[in-house]
Amino acid sequence: TERRNRMFSNGRKTIGILTENVVDEFSARLCRGVISEANQRGYNVACFSGFGNYGNNPEYFKGDCQIFELPPYELLDGIILLLDTIQDIPTRTRVLEYAKTRCECPVISIREKVDGANNLMIDNRTCMEPIIRHFLDVHHFTNLCFMTGPADRWYSTERLNCFLRIMEEYHLPVDDHQIFYGDFWKNMGKPACDWFLEGDKFPQAIICANDHMASAVASELIKRGYEIPKEICVSGYDGLTDTLYFSPSLTTAGVPFLEMGVKAVQIIDEKQNRPSHTENYYLAVNTLIRDP
Secondary structure (H helix, E strand, O other), X not given: OOOOOOOOOOOOEEEEEEEEOOOOHHHHXXXXXXXXXXXXXXXXXXXXXXXXXHHHOHHHHHHHHHHHHOOOHHHOOEEEEOHHHOOOHHHHHHHHHHHHHHOOOOEEEEOOOOOOOEEEEOOOOOOOHHHHHHHHHHOOOOOEEEXXXXXXXXXXXXXXXXXXXXXXXXXXXXXXXXXXXXXXXXXXXXHHHHHHOXXXXXXOEEEEOOHHHHHHHHHHHHHOOOOOOOOOEEXXXXXXXXXXXXXXXXXXXXXXXXXXXHHXXXXXXXXXXXXXXXXXXXXOOEEEOOOO
């Protein structure tokens, strides 16, 4: 049924985006896609974004999390959730509960599979496969290391399992010092390199499960005097702009963030009259082979 009340007074339907750190490249590019397609289809867009634990101030962080209490969930005509950007787990749980119990509109979850929502995903079981095979088939490397994300993130596990599966396919053993659990950010380049390079170990390539970790590892290797990619190759995942301007530029897999935003609006528009009909959608990544 058509809602009598609208969030804004211009008579247009409104799509809400719930994210954290909207200036991050993933969120920013996705929002641009949402806004572009929403404008074409006659929707307003309202973005509700905190900035996380900025400055490691607990009181600031507590107040920042209250931003997600502000959206008028009942008045939204579509909602796009970027749950994996929200650092605080109780806040993430609360946002999801609001979306499920207070929204009467199509709900889109980006990158995180949610029961009862339309899920717009990248297949983490295969997304890094072209990069791994590039090092094995083109460079003929046999000693690869893998830096995954936190152990409690399901997509960290899926990306790691992709690496292990392909290494097993090529009959290449993997020992403990070929795997390191990072933070999906830039804080663990040094401990990762300490781990991968312990003793006389010398990997031919370090494959990282996202670009932030890749740039941190590459920076640390350069600081230690290694030439990239001549001595050790480093690759990432996400296709962030930083990897192109990093010297040397890093091989990565480009996730279509902007296209995700466009697709999310298309799904919301198509399902205005059947919000409870949910589906899973998968977008492909584009492997970007650069200096390595």
